[in-house]
Amino acid sequence: MAIQFLHAATASKLPVSACFMTRQPVLDRRQEAVAFDLSFYSADSQDNQAGSGAVIQQILAHFNELDLVKTVGELRGFIDVDSATIMSDVFTHIPRTKFIFNLDAAVPITDELLARLSQLQGQGFLFSVNEAMGDGDSLAKLLPMMEVVRFDMRRFTREELVQRTSQPQLADKRLLADHVDTLAQFEACLALGFDYVHGYYFAHPVIHPDHKLAPSQAAIIDIIALISGEADSTEIEAHIKRDVSLSLNLLRLVNTAAVGMHRIDSLRQALMVLGRKQLANWLQVLLYAEAHENAPGVKPLLMLATNRGKLLELIALRHRPGNRGIADAAFTVGIMSLMDALFGMPMPEIVQQIPVVEEIGEALLERRGYFGELLALAEALERRESPALLLPMLDKFQLDCDSLYLLQTEAFEWSNNVSQAMHP
Numbered sequence: 498m499a500i501q502f503l504h505a506a507t508a509s510k511l512p513v514s515a516c517f518m519t520r521q522p523v524l525d526r527r528q529e530a531v532a533f534d535l536s537f538y539s540a541d542s543q544d545n546q547a548g549s550g551a552v553i554q555q556i557l558a559h560f561n562e563l564d565l566v567k568t569v570g571e572l573r574g575f576i577d578v579d580s581a582t583i584m585s586d587v588f589t590h591i592p593r594t595k596f597i598f599n600l601d602a603a604v605p606i607t608d609e610l611l612a613r614l615s616q617l618q619g620q621g622f623l624f625s626v627n628e629a630m631g632d633g634d635s636l637a638k639l640l641p642m643m644e645v646v647r648f649d650m651r652r653f654t655r656e657e658l659v660q661r662t663s664q665p666q667l668a669d670k671r672l673l674a675d676h677v678d679t680l681a682q683f684e685a686c687l688a689l690g691f692d693y694v695h696g697y698y699f700a701h702p703v704i705h706p707d708h709k710l711a712p713s714q715a716a717i718i719d720i721i722a723l724i725s726g727e728a729d730s731t732e733i734e735a736h737i738k739r740d741v742s743l744s745l746n747l748l749r750l751v752n753t754a755a756v757g758m759h760r761i762d763s764l765r766q767a768l769m770v771l772g773r774k775q776l777a778n779w780l781q782v783l784l785y786a787e788a789h790e791n792a793p794g795v796k797p798l799l800m801l802a803t804n805r806g807k808l809l810e811l812i813a814l815r816h817r818p819g820n821r822g823i824a825d826a827a828f829t830v831g832i833m834s835l836m837d838a839l840f841g842m843p844m845p846e847i848v849q850q851i852p853v854v855e856e857i858g859e860a861l862l863e864r865r866g867y868f869g870e871l872l873a874l875a876e877a878l879e880r881r882e883s884p885a886l887l888l889p890m891l892d893k894f895q896l897d898c899d900s901l902y903l904l905q906t907e908a909f910e911w912s913n914n915v916s917q918a919m920h921p
Contacts, residue, residue, distance in 0.1 A: 750919060
């Protein structure tokens with residue numbers, strides 16, 4: 498893929514202690530991404546607590562330097578905060594309404610804290626709270642200042658959720674369900690009246706034996722096969738032109754701000770400027786955009802897949818500078834890694850239909866080899882794995898936390914741009 502890059506390769510140390518960042522989507526009832534849940538936690542295995550106060554205060558104190566607005570793009574971000582962070586002065590340079598600050602379950606409810614929350618709310622800042630925190634009296638004191646009330650799906654039965662979500666004091670609050678990991682849980686959340694869900698249910702494949710590809714998806718796979726088979730450029734161009742919508746979407750995609758400075762006005766120019774491998778990569782991205790409009794979770798899948806692809810590409814370029822082929826293959830692995838969820842097909846069938854080299858197939862099917870280890874790292878970051886697991890994985894690619902953070906930020910921004918271009 499075309500790169501605008503690479504400030505991360507020669508970056509200085511970040512102005513915060515070594516930490517990991519995780520970005521997970523928050524979806525509305527139509528499965529549109531409305532926000533990201535951001536986690537920051539220390540790379541010190543002895544200090545690995547969600548929303549670690551010291552880490553969060555450092556992150557917010559250096560808000561602009563760390564490009565947090567680029568991380569969330571056009572959407573909002575949820576960030577856990579503790580009482581010390583709320584009482585601090587870090588809010589002075591943070592955009593109001595852009596982030597929603599989530600009160601940690603361990604926050605002690607004091608008169609000073611309530612007064613500070615009231616003050617910040619009056620300035621336009623937004624807050625959320627976990628419904629299960631503290632006692633009922635504490636929650637009642639907090640609710641007037643809360644925009645969103647969150648429920649951990651792992652803590653409650655369906656009957657308990659029915660009772661808790663129907664409380665009169667929650668009538669004017671937005672309800673968010675955390676840890677929604679299956680399609681059945683998502684459907685239950687809809688029935689219960691939740692406004693938002695947070696979890697990776699959409700990324701888990703639901704296999705449909707009789708599933709059929711959209712005609713444009715089948716056409717894209719045929720074109721990718723032509724590229725892999727070294728077909729003549731004129732033949733490739735002719736196949737793309739047969740589908741007017743596909744032609745227009747491809748040109749729109751390659752002309753996003755994420756691609757570069759060159760304006761591409763024709764398919765022939767796209768072939769000349771991008772080259773065959775990068776054109777094939779863009780066509781793989783389009784497979785997500787060309788899915789049936791009513792397919793569950795397609796748009797967040799596009800966002801997650803493009804982020805994976807870009808992050809793997811950037812890590813490969815940093816680890817093996819100048820090796821464009823390795824970077825392109827890494828991008829392909831990231832993009833294809835969610836196609837089982839996209840198509841509702843087992844990954845072995847997808848690898849048979851979309852031509853890939855053996856190393857890419859091993860990565861997708863078994864998480865083996867160089868590309869498999871890259872993909873395993875991206876997945877571990879998404880799951881918010883412990884530093885004890887992540888640090889050895891970083892060592893394999895000669896990465897430290899600072900470099901990883903910068904690469905993640907670049908990948909997030911790129912993915913935001915592509916997703917916005919395909920679903921304006």
